[in-house]
Amino acid sequence: MVKVVIGGQIEKENIARLVRELGGDQIQVEIKSDLQAAADVKAGKADYYLGACHTGGGGALSMAMALLTRAKCAIVSMPGKPPQEAEIARAVAEGRVAFGFTGDHYEKAVTHIVREVLQAKG
Amino acid sequence: MKFILIALIGALAAIMANKEIAVFNDGLRPILPEHAEGRMSRKELAATSFAMCFGLVIGFGIPFSLTASILLIHCILLGTDIIGTFSPDGKKGLVIAGVVGALYGIGILVGLEGVVNAFKLLPVNFMGSLGQVGAPIVIAFAAFPALATGYQYGVKKGLFTLVISLLARQLAVVIGPIKIGTAAITINPEGAALIVGMIILIVFAMREKSDETAVDLASLFSERVKRIKANAPLLMVMGALIAGAAAYHIMAGDPISLNLMKEGKYLDAGFAALARGIGFIPLIASTAIATGVYGPVGMTFVFAIALFVGNPWLAAVLGAVCIGLEVLLLEKVAGFLDKFPGMRRSGENIRNAMSKLLEVALLVGGMNAANAMAPGIGFYMVIGLYILNEIAGKPVVRMAVGPIAAILVGVLINLLALLGLFTPPA
Numbered sequence: 001m002v003k004v005v006i007g008g009q010i011e012k013e014n015i016a017r018l019v020r021e022l023g024g025d026q027i028q029v030e031i032k033s034d035l036q037a038a039a040d041v042k043a044g045k046a047d048y049y050l051g052a053c054h055t056g057g058g059g060a061l062s063m064a065m066a067l068l069t070r071a072k073c074a075i076v077s078m079p080g081k082p083p084q085e086a087e088i089a090r091a092v093a094e095g096r097v098a099f100g101f102t103g104d105h106y107e108k109a110v111t112h113i114v115r116e117v118l119q120a121k122g
Numbered sequence: 123m124k125f126i127l128i129a130l131i132g133a134l135a136a137i138m139a140n141k142e143i144a145v146f147n148d149g150l151r152p153i154l155p156e157h158a159e160g161r162m163s164r165k166e167l168a169a170t171s172f173a174m175c176f177g178l179v180i181g182f183g184i185p186f187s188l189t190a191s192i193l194l195i196h197c198i199l200l201g202t203d204i205i206g207t208f209s210p211d212g213k214k215g216l217v218i219a220g221v222v223g224a225l226y227g228i229g230i231l232v233g234l235e236g237v238v239n240a241f242k243l244l245p246v247n248f249m250g251s252l253g254q255v256g257a258p259i260v261i262a263f264a265a266f267p268a269l270a271t272g273y274q275y276g277v278k279k280g281l282f283t284l285v286i287s288l289l290a291r292q293l294a295v296v297i298g299p300i301k302i303g304t305a306a307i308t309i310n311p312e313g314a315a316l317i318v319g320m321i322i323l324i325v326f327a328m329r330e331k332s333d334e335t336a337v338d339l340a341s342l343f344s345e346r347v348k349r350i351k352a353n354a355p356l357l358m359v360m361g362a363l364i365a366g367a368a369a370y371h372i373m374a375g376d377p378i379s380l381n382l383m384k385e386g387k388y389l390d391a392g393f394a395a396l397a398r399g400i401g402f403i404p405l406i407a408s409t410a411i412a413t414g415v416y417g418p419v420g421m422t423f424v425f426a427i428a429l430f431v432g433n434p435w436l437a438a439v440l441g442a443v444c445i446g447l448e449v450l451l452l453e454k455v456a457g458f459l460d461k462f463p464g465m466r467r468s469g470e471n472i473r474n475a476m477s478k479l480l481e482v483a484l485l486v487g488g489m490n491a492a493n494a495m496a497p498g499i500g501f502y503m504v505i506g507l508y509i510l511n512e513i514a515g516k517p518v519v520r521m522a523v524g525p526i527a528a529i530l531v532g533v534l535i536n537l538l539a540l541l542g543l544f545t546p547p548a
Contacts, residue, residue, distance in 0.1 A: 009405060009469075009470045009473065009474075010470060010473060010474045010477070011474070012470070033463065033466060033467075034408070035339060035408065053148070053149070053405075054148075054473070054477065054519075055147060055148060055149030055174060055178070056149060056174075057149030057150070057152065057153070057174060058147065058148030058149035058150075058151065058152070058405070058409065059148055059149075059405045059409070059470075060149070061149075061152060062148070062149075062151060062152040062408065062409040062412055062413065063408065063412060065152035065153070065156075065412075066152060066155075066343070066412035066413060067412075069156075069161070070152075070153065070156045070161065070162070071161075075149070075174075078149075078173060078174055078177065079177045079178050079181060079182070079519045080177030080178075080180075080181055080517050080518065080519070081173065081177065081517075082514075082515035082516060082517060083515075100149075102519075103474075103477070104516045104519060104520050105515070105516060108515060
């Protein structure tokens with residue numbers, strides 16, 4: 001069972017719904033405030049953090065970066081730079097646990113992240 | 123005057139980005155301490171900042187500024203984020219950032235005016251029609267508190283708020299100016315709808331009680347809060363400059379107030395800026411506290427103040443006071459947000475609602491503008507480009523597609539006219 005928390009700023013409900021759809025009973029999803037979500041990952045209560053905002057890195061990841069350090073975070077999309085499958089795979093392989101992307105790109109980003117995360121844990 | 127203002131803003135903003143005192147891009151803020159504390163090289167920081175900001179300048183800042191001939195603040199401050207992070211460490215970096223920042227500010231102003239003037243010289247002048255891009259926003263902006271309520275508390279409460287706001291709007295239309303003695307107070311319809319909507323949202327949000335044990339952000343990062351406070355004087359100067367420029371009506375803080383300013387509806391623009399500021403409190407406060415880096419325009423209330431006051435000098439004074447108070451009260455604000463988690467969530471939902479509203483309004487505005495330039499071609503091209511952008515995985519920010527597509531149609535019909543394939547509508 002992989003535990004995922006949704007932080008970030010925008011599209012939280014949609015992201016959670018999509019993670020549930022893709023992950024089925026292999027994933028447990030909870031929506032939190034960005035701060036609480038990052039704190040949960042730090043405390044080991046959750047495995048992964050997903051968040052969106054308008055820039056991909058700001059509201060999406062600021063708390064995760066502050067609590068978990070940048071080495072544990074990955075910005076997988078930015079305005080004008082849609083998410084890349086290979087980049088997400090690399091980030092998961094490197095042990096990054098918090099992912100930020102723009103609200104515009106959440107579908108693609110979440111789809112790839114969930115697949116990689118399940119593979120990594122599977 | 124406006125060149126001096128822009129140059130000063132550009133220089134100071136670039137210096138503050140270089141010294142890691144303040145950056146505009148909320149996404150860049152969390153990365154700065156990584157460099158300041160030695161975990162990231164200047165080169166890496168510069169590359170990241172360029173990747174984060176450049177697309178937004180081109181795809182967001184410039185198109186909006188072109189359609190209204192008022193500078194969207196993103197044009198300047200995202201550019202100075204890049205300039206500041208590219209400039210080297212130490213005193214040399216300070217000078218380089220200052221000079222390049224000032225030149226950049228002037229360059230953007232001259233460049234945009236140049237483009238607008240060049241467009242006006244084309245055989246088919248489409249600048250008049252291009253102005254229509256913002257038309258739907260000018261009215262529709264008043265709906266966003268209702269949409270934020272909908273995001274946060276479901277469709278029913280959203281619809282309730284939408285209807286009540288509409289009633290407030292119509293009431294303002296019917297009542298018209300209230301005469302007290304010789305003075306007449308005009309109640310602005312959209313402003314009334316916006317305020318009523320915001321009040322309903324805030325009432326709902328305040329009723330939410332905290333159930334999770336809050337992490338005390340301000341005490342966790344007390345060193346970083348101290349750092350911001352130490353930089354308060356410089357931040358206040360920036361607040362003064364920005365408020366002055368906004369009161370001078372050469373600069374807007376967001377696309378909604380930009381379009382209202384273009385129509386001369388400064389009071390409406392002020393209300394929109396105020397409501398937007400409320401939405402940005404949680405984001406700015408928490409990223410600032412966690413990183414020790416502030417935003418050059420703070421929580422964006424300086425724009426609202428400038429638009430309400432109107433006089434640039436008075437706006438400058440109040441702008442400085444405003445940023446000073448924001449910094450002084452930073453921990454208080456964080457504490458308040460912990461007590462009222464509904465307000466924190468409202469911030470997210472206000473921003474969500476505003477961007478969705480802009481997406482729809484600007485798409486419709488872009489379609490109308492393009493079709494006014496070139497009946498038939500306009501709808502054909504804008505809808506086509508919008509969906510192609512979706513297919514391509516949205517390389518262009520969704521809300522900028524309308525304005526950009528309209529500008530492209532304007533250029534395109536000039537090319538077609540040159541080939542004898544297009545005759546402008548009479």
